[in-house]
Amino acid sequence: MSAVDNIPHIPEKSPMSFRSVINNAGIGIALLLMILFFSVASEHFLSANNITNILTQITINLILAVGMTFVILIGGIDLSVGSVMAFAAVVAGKAITLPGLGATELIILAVLAGVIAGMVCGILNGVVSAYWSLPSFIITLGMLNIARGAALQISEAQTIYSFPFAFEEFGSMLIYGVPVVFLVALALVVIAWFVLNRTVFGRLIYGIGNNEEAVRLAGHPVFWYKVAAFSICGLTAGIAAIIYMARLNISSPIAGIGFELNAIAAVIIGGTSLSGGRGSVIGTLLGAFIIGVLANGLILIGLSDFVRQMITGLVIVIAVILDHYRAKYSAS
Amino acid sequence: MKLMKFAAAAATSILLSTSMAAAEDKPVVGLIMKSLANEFFQNMLAGAEAHEAERGDYELRAVGMQNETDFESQINAVENFITQGVDAIVVAPADSKAMVRPLKRAMEAGIVVVNFDVALDEGAKEQQGVELAFVGPDNRGGAKMAGDALGAALGEGAKVVIIEGNPGADNATQRRLGFEDAVAEHKLNLLDSRTAHWETEEANQVFSTMLTANPDIQGVMAANDSMAIGVVKALESAGRDDIKVVGFDAIPAVMPMIEDGRMLASVDQFGQQMAANSIDLALEVLAGGPQLEGWVKTPIELVAGE
Missing domain, CATH: 3.40.50.2300 (Response regulator)
Incomplete structure (x- = not known):
C-alpha cells in the first residue's frame, strides 16, 4: 500500500505546478535583470574569471541553504548551521592533522568525521524540538552556542592548518572553469529536488509544513520525519565544513559566524514560505545566486561596504513582501 | 542560566579568595580580556597563566568574554572584581568609552588598574576625571x-x-x-x-x-x-x-x-607576553613603585621571510 494514498486533505501544492513555475520564473527574471544590470555596469562582471568566482563564492551558502530548505519546509528554522559548520570543520580539522596516517586515509577520516559531527548536531536539534514540541527557533539558538563553544574548546581557539595536498587541490579544481566544489553543491540540489518531489518522504515533508495533524492522523511518524529534516540540515552543514576546509586549507573555530542568516535569506528569497509547506529547492538555488551575484556585483561597481550591506538587507525585505503576496495569491 | 552559572562561579571565587588571601596573603590580580574565541587572546591567557606559575608571588583570576562586542560582561567582571576586593585589575577594554566609568569605580575602591591592548578613550577619561596610563602595542x-x-x-x-x-x-x-x-x-x-x-x-x-x-x-x-x-x-x-x-x-x-x-x-605584537608584562607593571605599582604615566609601549616586530 502506497503511503502517499493515505494522506487525506493535504492541499496538493506540487512544486512543479503551474503556479510554482510562475513563482520560480519570477525569481529567475529578477536574477536575470540583476545580471543584466551588472554586466552593463561593470566590464568585468561577465568575464570567465568572475563567473568562476561567483560560483565558488555561492557554494557554501548554497549547500547550507539546501539543508535549510528541508527545515523551513516543515515550518521550522535552523539558526545553528554556521556554528555547526565550524564545529564540523574543527572536528574534521583535528582528524585530518592526525599524525602517522597517509593522505588518503586522513581525507576519508576527515570527511567522515566532519559529516558525522554535523549530522549529530542536526539529529539533536530535531529530536529535542520534535519530542518536546518546542520551537526550533530556540532549540537551534541553543545549538548555535553549544556548537560554537565546542568548536572553540576542541581547537583551543587556534586555527588548524597544514592539510594534505590532494585535499587542497580538490578545493581549487576547475572543470571547464566550473569549480568542482560548486558541482558538489549542484549535485546536492539535484538530490534534494528528487527527494522532495519524487519520494514519499519528500511529499510528507511538504505535508507536515501544510498540515502536520493530517499527516499524523494518516498514521505517519511525524516525529521521525522532523528529525530527518533537521539531520539533513546538519548533514549539509558538515558537507559545507569539508568544502570550507578544502577551499581555504584551514579550519577555523570562528568560521561561519552569521552564515545561518545568509542561508535562510537564500531560502526565503527563493520563495520558500517561512511558515512551511510551500517552496522548492530550485528556488533556493536561484536565491543563493541572487545573494552571490549581489555581493559580487556591488563590489565590482565600487559601492562601499556599508551601502552594500543596506542593499542586501533591502533585497531580503522585498523578497518577504513578495512572499506575502504570493501566499495571498495561492490562498485565493 | 549563564548568569546564574557566572554568579555561582563568582560566589565560589569570593569564598576561595577570602580563605586564600588569609592563608597566603598574595596579591590578587584580576585579568579582563576580550573574546577568548580569538586566538590572540587565547594565547595571551596561556601566557598569563604561565607567568603566574613562574612568578608564584601573586594569584591570577582571568575573565574573558563571548565575543568582541560583548562589553557588558566586561563591565560585570570589573564590578565582580571590586566586590571580591582584588588588589589589581589588568584590562583589555572591549569598548574604549564604556569601560571608563566602571574602571573609575575600581580606582576609587583603591584597586591598581592597568589598561592594556586597547587604549581607553582620551575624551571619556577627561570627562570622568580619570588619569590612567596605557600599556600596549602601537x-x-x-x-x-x-x-x-x-x-x-x-x-x-x-x-x-x-x-x-x-x-x-x-x-x-x-x-x-x-x-x-x-x-x-x-x-x-x-x-x-x-x-x-x-x-x-x-x-x-x-x-x-x-x-x-x-x-x-x-x-x-x-x-x-x-x-x-x-x-x-x-x-x-x-x-x-x-x-x-x-x-x-x-x-x-x-x-x-x-x-x-x-x-x-x-x-x-607578542600578545602572549602582553598580559604578563602588564601584570608585572601592576605588581610593581602595588609594591610601592611609581604610578604609570602616558603610553607604555610594548614591543612589536616585523616577521618576514629570508
Whole structure:
C-alpha cells in the first residue's frame, strides 16, 4: 500500500505546478535583470574569471541553504548551521592533522568525521524540538552556542592548518572553469529536488509544513520525519565544513559566524514560505545566486561596504513582501 | 542560566579568595580580556597563566568574554572584581568609552588598574576625571611597519588594496590608519579598502572580487592574518604569484606562508607576553613603585621571510 494514498486533505501544492513555475520564473527574471544590470555596469562582471568566482563564492551558502530548505519546509528554522559548520570543520580539522596516517586515509577520516559531527548536531536539534514540541527557533539558538563553544574548546581557539595536498587541490579544481566544489553543491540540489518531489518522504515533508495533524492522523511518524529534516540540515552543514576546509586549507573555530542568516535569506528569497509547506529547492538555488551575484556585483561597481550591506538587507525585505503576496495569491 | 552559572562561579571565587588571601596573603590580580574565541587572546591567557606559575608571588583570576562586542560582561567582571576586593585589575577594554566609568569605580575602591591592548578613550577619561596610563602595542605603528615592508618591496606608485577588520573596532581603525600612513609615505596607489570582518572565508570572497575589478593590484595589506590566509588562497585560485601580501598578528598558520614567500610579512605584537608584562607593571605599582604615566609601549616586530 502506497503511503502517499493515505494522506487525506493535504492541499496538493506540487512544486512543479503551474503556479510554482510562475513563482520560480519570477525569481529567475529578477536574477536575470540583476545580471543584466551588472554586466552593463561593470566590464568585468561577465568575464570567465568572475563567473568562476561567483560560483565558488555561492557554494557554501548554497549547500547550507539546501539543508535549510528541508527545515523551513516543515515550518521550522535552523539558526545553528554556521556554528555547526565550524564545529564540523574543527572536528574534521583535528582528524585530518592526525599524525602517522597517509593522505588518503586522513581525507576519508576527515570527511567522515566532519559529516558525522554535523549530522549529530542536526539529529539533536530535531529530536529535542520534535519530542518536546518546542520551537526550533530556540532549540537551534541553543545549538548555535553549544556548537560554537565546542568548536572553540576542541581547537583551543587556534586555527588548524597544514592539510594534505590532494585535499587542497580538490578545493581549487576547475572543470571547464566550473569549480568542482560548486558541482558538489549542484549535485546536492539535484538530490534534494528528487527527494522532495519524487519520494514519499519528500511529499510528507511538504505535508507536515501544510498540515502536520493530517499527516499524523494518516498514521505517519511525524516525529521521525522532523528529525530527518533537521539531520539533513546538519548533514549539509558538515558537507559545507569539508568544502570550507578544502577551499581555504584551514579550519577555523570562528568560521561561519552569521552564515545561518545568509542561508535562510537564500531560502526565503527563493520563495520558500517561512511558515512551511510551500517552496522548492530550485528556488533556493536561484536565491543563493541572487545573494552571490549581489555581493559580487556591488563590489565590482565600487559601492562601499556599508551601502552594500543596506542593499542586501533591502533585497531580503522585498523578497518577504513578495512572499506575502504570493501566499495571498495561492490562498485565493 | 549563564548568569546564574557566572554568579555561582563568582560566589565560589569570593569564598576561595577570602580563605586564600588569609592563608597566603598574595596579591590578587584580576585579568579582563576580550573574546577568548580569538586566538590572540587565547594565547595571551596561556601566557598569563604561565607567568603566574613562574612568578608564584601573586594569584591570577582571568575573565574573558563571548565575543568582541560583548562589553557588558566586561563591565560585570570589573564590578565582580571590586566586590571580591582584588588588589589589581589588568584590562583589555572591549569598548574604549564604556569601560571608563566602571574602571573609575575600581580606582576609587583603591584597586591598581592597568589598561592594556586597547587604549581607553582620551575624551571619556577627561570627562570622568580619570588619569590612567596605557600599556600596549602601537597598532597603527605596527600596521605601518607591515605597510612599509610592502612599500619597500613594491616601490613608488604601486597599486595596493587594504582588507580591513570590523568597522568601528578600535584596533581595526588603528591598523587601517597605519596602512594608510605607509601608503602616503611610499606614495602607493590605494585602489580600494574593504572590510572582511577579520574572517578567512569572507576575505577570500571579497578579495577575489576586488582582484577581478582591479586585475593590476600589486600588493595587499590585511588587518589580520586570518584574512591574509583568505587572500593568499584567492591568489592561488587565480594563479597569481606576482602579488605581495602582508598581514598582522603572526599566527602560527601563516608562518609556512611567510617562509615559502606566499606572504611577504606579518607583525608580531607578542600578545602572549602582553598580559604578563602588564601584570608585572601592576605588581610593581602595588609594591610601592611609581604610578604609570602616558603610553607604555610594548614591543612589536616585523616577521618576514629570508
